[in-house]
Amino acid sequence: MIPEVRMRRCCPACVRRYAALVAPDCPVCKGVGVLGLGAAALHHYEPAVVARAVEFYLEAKAREAAEQLPLGAPRREALAAATDELRYAGVIADPLVSGDPARHRADAPEGTARRVTDAEAARLAYLTGATPSPVDQANLDRPPILYGPDDRPLARSLPVVSAAGSPTFLARAADPADPLGDTRAAVYERRARDWRANVVAAAVDRVRSIRTRRQARRAARERATLHAGTHAGTPARTQETA
Numbered sequence: 001m002i003p004e005v006r007m008r009r010c011c012p013a014c015v016r017r018y019a020a021l022v023a024p025d026c027p028v029c030k031g032v033g034v035l036g037l038g039a040a041a042l043h044h045y046e047p048a049v050v051a052r053a054v055e056f057y058l059e060a061k062a063r064e065a066a067e068q069l070p071l072g073a074p075r076r077e078a079l080a081a082a083t084d085e086l087r088y089a090g091v092i093a094d095p096l097v098s099g100d101p102a103r104h105r106a107d108a109p110e111g112t113a114r115r116v117t118d119a120e121a122a123r124l125a126y127l128t129g130a131t132p133s134p135v136d137q138a139n140l141d142r143p144p145i146l147y148g149p150d151d152r153p154l155a156r157s158l159p160v161v162s163a164a165g166s167p168t169f170l171a172r173a174a175d176p177a178d179p180l181g182d183t184r185a186a187v188y189e190r191r192a193r194d195w196r197a198n199v200v201a202a203a204v205d206r207v208r209s210i211r212t213r214r215q216a217r218r219a220a221r222e223r224a225t226l227h228a229g230t231h232a233g234t235p236a237r238t239q240e241t242a
């Protein structure tokens with residue numbers, strides 16, 4: 001039997017969360033952070049097409065659930081069910097075989113290649129049972145929308161977004177924003193987190209430069225000792241102090 005090639009992509013719901021953190025209770029990836037692409041779909045389509053079709057399918061299904069379910073009803077179950085449908089259809093693999101979490105987000109193709117990929121992906125999502133619309137594609141590609149401290153989403157009819165600002169139905173189902181949440185508090189908390197993240201990143205840089213300097217000094221010392229060893233009888237230290 002030919003061993004299965006395990007192509008993976010980051011969970012499309014988790015990459016749209018704050019700092020792309022994986023949710024342990026994510027309805028799409030169940031906390032694994034990645035989805036294995038299904039062997040059946042990979043037999044007919046390129047990995048990029050299959051990965052994009054997963055997004056199209058989940059977005060279309062989440063949009064339909066948002067239209068059909070009563071306002072405020074949780075849509076996580078609908079998203080979990082859509083993920084199961086993709087699994088049964090062989091578009092994504094069983095979570096047990098998807099392996100270790102991926103570290104890199106796959107780069108999307110650009111230009112013509114991107115358009116062809118999207119058209120094929122929409123077709124695959126359609127054949128699997130969803131009806132993707134151009135709105136879904138636009139939503140998936142839109143950057144996060146972050147509310148300002150004085151924005152009042154309910155009062156000013158700003159776009160409805162997920163907790164991390166994604167306008168996709170997919171992220172709004174997996175990571176819903178609190179409709180009565182305090183926008184001002186959320187903005188200040190985000191700024192504080194970003195500030196702390198910058199501090200950590202700066203510390204990493206500093207530790208690295210200290211380590212590099214130490215390594216350079218140690219290497220210089222070793223070179224000096226070696227040099228002293230080759231000139232037996234005339235230790236380096238005596239030469240230095242002389």
Ligand SMILES: [Zn+2]
Nearest residue numbers: 011014026029
């Ligand atoms: Zn996830």
